[in-house]
Amino acid sequence: MRFVADSSALVRLYVPDSSTESIERFLTDEAKTISISALARIEVLNVLLRHEGRAARFTSDLEEGMRVRLEQVDWTKAFQQAESLARRFSRTLRPGGHDLVLVAAAVTMGGTWFLSFDRNSRQRPLAAAAGLRVWPPLEKNEKGLVRYASRP
Numbered sequence: 001m002r003f004v005a006d007s008s009a010l011v012r013l014y015v016p017d018s019s020t021e022s023i024e025r026f027l028t029d030e031a032k033t034i035s036i037s038a039l040a041r042i043e044v045l046n047v048l049l050r051h052e053g054r055a056a057r058f059t060s061d062l063e064e065g066m067r068v069r070l071e072q073v074d075w076t077k078a079f080q081q082a083e084s085l086a087r088r089f090s091r092t093l094r095p096g097g098h099d100l101v102l103v104a105a106a107v108t109m110g111g112t113w114f115l116s117f118d119r120n121s122r123q124r125p126l127a128a129a130a131g132l133r134v135w136p137p138l139e140k141n142e143k144g145l146v147r148y149a150s151r152p
Helices: 007-014 020-031 038-048 054-064 075-093 097-108 123-129 140-149
Strands: 003-005 034-036 068-070 113-115 133-135
Touching: 003 007, 007 020, 007 034, 007 038, 007 054, 034 038, 038 054, 038 097, 054 068, 075 097, 075 123, 075 140, 097 123, 113 123, 123 133, 123 140
Parallel strands: 003 034, 003 113, 034 068, 113 133
Antiparallel strands: none
16 A cells, blocks of 8 residues: 655644644554655645744655655656546546646555545545545545546
8 A cells, every 4th residue: 555645644744733643643553654746745845844843854754764755756647647637527526736736646656545634625536536545534525526526
């Protein structure tokens, strides 16, 4: 299994909030490692640089590769995958371009799980429609979107 995360999940590991404990528990079970793309790395680093000392811990974790691992992405394939996802799901899910690229990168990296707390976009339903398992589990309205988008 490969766990791929967006910035909303990763930032919670370094800037605690009410969701931090749940993601820590999820990752501790079976000592999961999160794979991220270079795009997600930049996005997380950008946020963490605003918080004293948080970026250094993130960078250290990346260098260690046990908790968070930077994965190489074939960006040509990822953009082709993003276009394919757009053609299949843009009319029904209306994802943003950035969301398309992050989910496509996860698929291209061989991800099986997509970790995201971002309920303000259509990224989580898009990931599910693309065949990834989503954590935290999809909410009822997100499941409905996936069913609607996946209809023939």
